[in-house]
Amino acid sequence: MSGTQRQLVAAVLLRRAGQAVGVALVVSVLCFAVVRQLPGDAAYRIAAGRYGDDLVDADSAAAVRAELGLDRSAWQQLGDWLVDLLRLDFGRSLVTSRPVVAEVGYYLLGTLQLTAVALGLAIVIGGLAGVLAARCPGGWLDHMTTAWVALVRALPPFLLGLLLILVLSVHLGLLPAVGHGSSSSLVLPALTLAVGLSGLIARVTRDTVVEITRSEHVRFARTKGLTERLVLARHALRNAGVVLVPYLGVQAAILIEGVVVVESLFAWQGLGHALVHAVFWRDVPVLQATALVLALLVVAINTVVDLAVLGLDPRPRKREVLA
Amino acid sequence: MSLLELRDLAVRHGDTALVDVADISVKSGQALTIVGESGSGKSLLAHAVMGTITTGLAVEGTMSLDGVHYDLADRANRKHHWGRELALLPQEPALALDPTMRVRDQVAEGAPGFRSRRKAALRRAEDTLGRLNLGHAARAWPHTLSGGMAQRVAYAAATIGGARVLIVDEPTKGLDRDSLDQLADLLTEHVATGGLLITITHDLHLARKLGGELLVMRDAIIVERGPADRVLTTPEHDYTRRLVAAEPSRWQYEWLASPLADATADPAAEPLVAAEKLAKSYGDTELFRDISLEIRPGERWALAGPSGVGKTTLGNLLLRLGAPDEGTVRHHNAVAGGRLQKLYQDPALSFPARVRLTDAMRDIVRRHGVPPGRVESLMATLGLPESLLHRLPGQVSGGELQRLAIVRAMLLEPALVFADEATSRLDLLTQERTMDCLMSELTRTGCALLLVTHDRELATAVADHHLRLDQAVHPVAVP
Numbered sequence: 184m185s186g187t188q189r190q191l192v193a194a195v196l197l198r199r200a201g202q203a204v205g206v207a208l209v210v211s212v213l214c215f216a217v218v219r220q221l222p223g224d225a226a227y228r229i230a231a232g233r234y235g236d237d238l239v240d241a242d243s244a245a246a247v248r249a250e251l252g253l254d255r256s257a258w259q260q261l262g263d264w265l266v267d268l269l270r271l272d273f274g275r276s277l278v279t280s281r282p283v284v285a286e287v288g289y290y291l292l293g294t295l296q297l298t299a300v301a302l303g304l305a306i307v308i309g310g311l312a313g314v315l316a317a318r319c320p321g322g323w324l325d326h327m328t329t330a331w332v333a334l335v336r337a338l339p340p341f342l343l344g345l346l347l348i349l350v351l352s353v354h355l356g357l358l359p360a361v362g363h364g365s366s367s368s369l370v371l372p373a374l375t376l377a378v379g380l381s382g383l384i385a386r387v388t389r390d391t392v393v394e395i396t397r398s399e400h401v402r403f404a405r406t407k408g409l410t411e412r413l414v415l416a417r418h419a420l421r422n423a424g425v426v427l428v429p430y431l432g433v434q435a436a437i438l439i440e441g442v443v444v445v446e447s448l449f450a451w452q453g454l455g456h457a458l459v460h461a462v463f464w465r466d467v468p469v470l471q472a473t474a475l476v477l478a479l480l481v482v483a484i485n486t487v488v489d490l491a492v493l494g495l496d497p498r499p500r501k502r503e504v505l506a
Numbered sequence: 507m508s509l510l511e512l513r514d515l516a517v518r519h520g521d522t523a524l525v526d527v528a529d530i531s532v533k534s535g536q537a538l539t540i541v542g543e544s545g546s547g548k549s550l551l552a553h554a555v556m557g558t559i560t561t562g563l564a565v566e567g568t569m570s571l572d573g574v575h576y577d578l579a580d581r582a583n584r585k586h587h588w589g590r591e592l593a594l595l596p597q598e599p600a601l602a603l604d605p606t607m608r609v610r611d612q613v614a615e616g617a618p619g620f621r622s623r624r625k626a627a628l629r630r631a632e633d634t635l636g637r638l639n640l641g642h643a644a645r646a647w648p649h650t651l652s653g654g655m656a657q658r659v660a661y662a663a664a665t666i667g668g669a670r671v672l673i674v675d676e677p678t679k680g681l682d683r684d685s686l687d688q689l690a691d692l693l694t695e696h697v698a699t700g701g702l703l704i705t706i707t708h709d710l711h712l713a714r715k716l717g718g719e720l721l722v723m724r725d726a727i728i729v730e731r732g733p734a735d736r737v738l739t740t741p742e743h744d745y746t747r748r749l750v751a752a753e754p755s756r757w758q759y760e761w762l763a764s765p766l767a768d769a770t771a772d773p774a775a776e777p778l779v780a781a782e783k784l785a786k787s788y789g790d791t792e793l794f795r796d797i798s799l800e801i802r803p804g805e806r807w808a809l810a811g812p813s814g815v816g817k818t819t820l821g822n823l824l825l826r827l828g829a830p831d832e833g834t835v836r837h838h839n840a841v842a843g844g845r846l847q848k849l850y851q852d853p854a855l856s857f858p859a860r861v862r863l864t865d866a867m868r869d870i871v872r873r874h875g876v877p878p879g880r881v882e883s884l885m886a887t888l889g890l891p892e893s894l895l896h897r898l899p900g901q902v903s904g905g906e907l908q909r910l911a912i913v914r915a916m917l918l919e920p921a922l923v924f925a926d927e928a929t930s931r932l933d934l935l936t937q938e939r940t941m942d943c944l945m946s947e948l949t950r951t952g953c954a955l956l957l958v959t960h961d962r963e964l965a966t967a968v969a970d971h972h973l974r975l976d977q978a979v980h981p982v983a984v985p
Contacts, residue, residue, distance in 0.1 A: 399601035404658070406558060406596075407616035408589020417615060421606045462745050496606050498648040 191493055199486040203479055211268060215261050216473045218462075226253055227467040232278040232464035251277060266469065274468040285455065287472045294453035297373055297446070298438045304377035307433070308328055312381070313388025320393050328389060332382035344375040344448045360449075372449040376442065380434055388418040391426045395419050425496045432488035436481050508534040508572055508670055510702050515578060517550045517559065517726075524563065525551045526726045532702045534670070537718030539734060541749065543933045544904065546723040548706045549597075552673050555704070556594050557581040565780075567902045569668070571671065587614050593669035597676045598659035603648035610635065610644040614665045625854070634662045638692070652814045654685025661692055667670035671702045675901065678709040679931050680851070682960035690715040692795040694789050708933035710753060714738055722746045725781040752934040754941075754963040761969050763806065775802045777826050778922050778954060784833035786819055792817055794975060803921060806948075806955040808969030809963055815975040817958045821924050824956065840921045844874060847915035848929040853907040857899035863910060864895040867917075876917050884913045888943045904935035909943050916947050922954040930959065941968065 218225075227246040227358035230239045231248070248254055267274060273283035316325040348371065350361040359368050366461070393403055396419060404414045443455035454473055510532040517525035525547040532538045540548045553559040555569060559581065567578045571591070576583050588614045589789070596602040614620060614631035617729060635644050638658045648656060655675060665672060666976040674693065678686055688710055697703050697718070705716060705785055713720055713734055718935055722743065729741040741747045750756070777800035785795035793816030801807055801824070809817045825846060826835055850856040857866055867881050882892060888909045894902055902910065917922055925944065931938040945968065948955055959965050965972060 254613040394842055399596060399598060401598050402558065403594075403602040403663070404604070404615070406556065406588050406594040407663060408594075409615060413615070413621070417607070418604050422604065425606065498649050 186492065188493075192490065195486065195493060196491045199482055199489065202485075203482045204415065206478045207268070207475055208265075210474050211265065211471055212261065212482025215257075215264065215467070215475045218465065218467050218470060219257060221462075221465070224350050225467075227245075228463075228465040229277050247277075254432045264468075268475075273472045276466055276469050278464050278466045278469075283468045283472045286469055287454075287476055290452060290454045290457040290473070291476055292440070293446075293451060294439060294455070296454045297376070297442065297451060297453055298435060300369055300373040301376035301438060302431070302435055304373060305380035305434075308377060309381035310388050312385040313494075314386065314392055316389040317392035317396065320389075323500065325389070327387045328382070332386050335379050335382040338379070340375055340379055340445050341448055344371070344378060344445055347371055347375055347378075368451075372442075372445050375449075376444050377436060380438070381390060383434070384431075386455055387430055388423070390426060391423045392419060394420045398422075421495060425492060435484050439480050439484075440477060462467050508700070508702055509570075510671055510704075511570045512555065512578075512984060513570075515551065515554060515569075516565070517547065517554050518564045518566075519562070523726045525554065525596075527551065527728055530721070532671075532704055532719075534700045534702055537697045537703045537705065537716040538581055538721070539707065539713045539716050539718065540712040540721045540723055541707060541710065541713050542723035543708060543749075543918050543935045546879070547726045548674055548723045550725075552675050552704065552706045553595075554578055554962040556592060556593065556673055557584045577677050587668035587669075589664075589669060590618070591669050592671045593667065594675070595661055595664045595672065595674040595677060597679060599656040599677075600648070600651075602654060603651075603656060605648055607648075608644075609640070609646050609648065609651070609659050612648075613666055616663050616666045618667060621922075631666060634666050635659070638662055648769070652685075653681055654688060654813070657681060657685060657689055658845075659693070661689070665696070670700070672696055672704070674703070674705040674707075676706055676708070678712055680813070680927070683711075683962065686810055689716070692967075710738060710750065710934065713769070722749065725827045737918065742745075749934060752938040754937075754961065757938065757941075757963075757967050758943060759945065761949045762967055776838055777802050778838045778846075779840075780836045781824055782836075783819070784823055784830045784835070786816065786823065786828075786831050797973075799824075799973060801922060801954055801956060804952050804954055805971055806957070806969045807964035807971045807973065808957045808959065809973050809975060810959055810965045811932050811975035813960055817960075817975055818926050820975065821926055821956060821958045825924055828950060838921075844918045845921045847918060847920040847923050847924065849908070849911050849915060849925045851930060853904060853911045854899055855908065856911055859899055862898060866899075867895065867914065870914060870917055872919055880917060881913065884916055884947075885910075887947070888913060889939075895902065903936075905932050905940055908940050912944050912947065914973060916951070916953075919951060920953055922956060923948065924956045924958070926958045927960070929964070930961065937964075 224244065226244040227239055229251070230243045234243060252260070273287070275282055276286050279286065312324075312328050312331070316322070316328045319325060340345075348360045349376075351357050351371065358370050359365070360371070401414060401418050405411075405479045406416050409417070439454070442453060443459060445451070446453045446456045447459070454477055456472045457469065458477075460466070461473060512530040514526065515527045515530070516523060517523060521536045530538070540551065550559060551562070552563045552568070555578070557578075559565060561581075565578050565581070568586075569576045569578055586833075588594075601607070610628060610631050613634060614624075614627040617627040617630050620627040621645065632641065632644050635641055639663070640655060640658055640662070643651060643655060643659070648659070652661060673691075677689055681689070686709070693703055693705065693716060697716075701919050702751065703718075705712070707713060717734045717824070720732060720737045721728050722730040722745065723740075724745050730737060730741065730746045736744060738750060741750050779801045782798050782802070783795075784797040799891070799962075809820060811817055819828065823830050824835060825848060826837065827848075859861065870876065871881060881895075885892060885894075890906060890909055890913070894906060894910065899907060911928075923944070929940050932940060941964075945955075947953070955969070957965065957969055
């Protein structure tokens with residue numbers, strides 16, 4: 184790694200670290216504000232979460248309010264949370280009383296497992312279809328991938344998930360329909376997400392590979408006498424990566440943020456699942472920590488994408504140098 | 507002695523013949539150069555020989571190399587010769603290099619035995635680059651190279667496989683004279699060491715330097731052939747005569763710069779653009795400093811110099827399209843409101859690619875309240891049929907599109923036009939036509955010109971005021 188390269192990496196890390204701090208502050212305050220705006224008395228909701236809906240009365244709600252200091256002013260509560268955040272103390276869940284770190288860590292693991300497997304599957308299915316379609320633009324496989332994109336994009340994930348359950352669990356009995364923990368229970372939710380995503384990836388891969396194989400430098404590589412395989416490995420893949428990596432980054436972020444429906448459908452315990460329940464039970468510490476982790480994950484993905492593109496493509500991104 | 511022969515070579519699109527050539531032979535030790543304007547079919551001929559021609563075109567004919575015959579209709583039968591026997595130096599070397607790979611690796615991958623002995627190939631690439639005075643650039647990325655350097659890197663990459671037959675396709679686009687001479691030396695050396703060379707170009711200077719046999723192509727056929735020095739000094743065919751006369755040093759027009767003081771400019775007039783002590787650097791590289799100049803109404807200025815010295819940057823500063831590091835640029839009221847126009851090097855990039863030309867023009871007419879009928883009358887003056895307007899920019903030839911850009915600029919009755927290498931990508935005849943259109947319009951309207959070019963002859967022919975930027979930071983002002 185050359186000196187300038189190291190400087191560029193440092194610049195990326197510094198910028199993204201700054202962003203992470205800013206995002207953490209904004210998300211925390213926003214979460215807090217949103218929870219205060221929710222209708223209903225938070226003390227009653229928390230009490231219902233702890234003792235069950237039937238056992239809640241004014242006394243238990245008052246006990247919760249006094250215990251958690253919910254009658255303090257909003258500024259005081261926000262200030263306490265931010266100070267705790269600085270000390271990396273996320274507190275305990277208002278409902279389960281377990282440490283928030285353990286709680287959120289458990290859900291984070293679920294989300295990461297699901298995202299990684301879904302993204303991996305989508306890249307394999309979509310990337311393969313895209314590369315094959317690009318070998319013969321306008322051919323039957325190309326038309327098939329176009330139809331595939333339209334089909335899977337038109338299917339909402341819950342419907343796709345139900346169809347997969349029907350086929351793979353109910354009829355063929357290959358996989359468990361719902362659950363969390365075993366590796367086989369991961370397959371269905373991951374497959375649901377991956378199928379929906381694979382169409383888009385196939386399309387973008389196909390367009391990118393077609394464009395690159397028609398580019399001047401790939402043609403020149405061929406007339407230099409390189410075999411097709413060398414042309415693909417040395418020139419096409421790397422240049423395709425420059426386009427595809429940022430796109431996959433965006434898709435990874437969407438996967439992490441937007442899997443609530445699929446997690447609920449398959450009872451998979453991830454961050455989306457945790458977020459919904461925390462909102463429902465007014466479990467503010469869990470809610471804030473979950474939102475914070477989601478926001479930081481996006482920053483982390485962007486950092487990885489930045490570094491990957493920096494490694495793939497040496498061209499400067501500032502206009503100044505090109506003029 | 508090697509010999510390459512082409513017989514009954516034809517390229518067709520439907521019923522139209524794009525190339526129709528009875529026989530061409532290339533001997534080792536003698537360069538073969540094909541000249542002609544864009545669209546004459548000369549590039550198609552090169553790609554038909556190589557086997558890289560687009561699949562939509564039908565090819566006929568045979569090629570024989572040292573007695574072995576190849577059917578040109580079969581694109582694939584020469585593929586195993588690529589890089590070993592047959593090499594192609596592509597147009598636009600800057601685009602032919604992979605932007606994500608270091609120069610040395612791109613050169614090395616063409617070396618024989620690259621797959622099994624990578625170290626040896628890399629060493630050989632470094633040797634080759636060293637011989638081309640590019641040893642320092644071995645680990646550079648392509649975007650850091652100048653046009654001339656990129657051309658020599660591409661040459662190294664194309665020839666490292668040891669191919670005897672080298673086909674060079676329009677190598678001069680956008681190259682300045684010094685880089686061109688260096689390339690000519692490399693090609694001459696290839697011929698001198700027994701190689702076979704076919705050069706496709708519209709640059710007569712290069713054709714003259716290469717010598718050997720010259721073919722003049724027009725509308726798919728060869729109209730004249732013979733030794734280069736004979737054809738270029740005493741052309742026989744009408745078309746060749748016009749081609750030779752199209753070099754800027756031989757132009758004959760009323761608007762040419764005269765050695766006498768120019769009549770249009772009034773030294774007492776207030777300057778349209780006044781620049782004082784301009785300086786600009788990019789990173790650690792200082793382009794220029796202490797440049798002061800004043801452009802008065804009707805004056806014609808040329809900024810000349812090799813590529814990469816900051817000519818375009820200086821022009822943009824004068825138009826206030828960029829900010830100088832030091833110094834000031836003042837504009838007179840006469841150039842306010844779009845009366846200061848720029849013509850770009852690549853007209854295809856200066857028109858929106860997916861908008862019909864008629865819509866692109868109509869937007870300008872509406873925005874600036876141009877009187878109706880002005881587009882049509884200007885197009886008629888510049889010899890452009892109105893039907894062109896119904897096409898997309900990509901469906902119009904480069905020369906026509908640049909003339910449309912002139913129409914677009916002149917719509918606003920500018921007081922100053924900045925022509926940034928506006929004709930350097932066009933062939934000689936098209937360049938002559940385009941410059942004639944531009945200069946006639948400028949003369950008619952008394953508009954001033956700021957011309958950026960690396961072509962000294964063009965600058966001399968057109969401008970009364972010259973500013974040369976050289977590698978040295980300090981400019982040389984020539985009155």
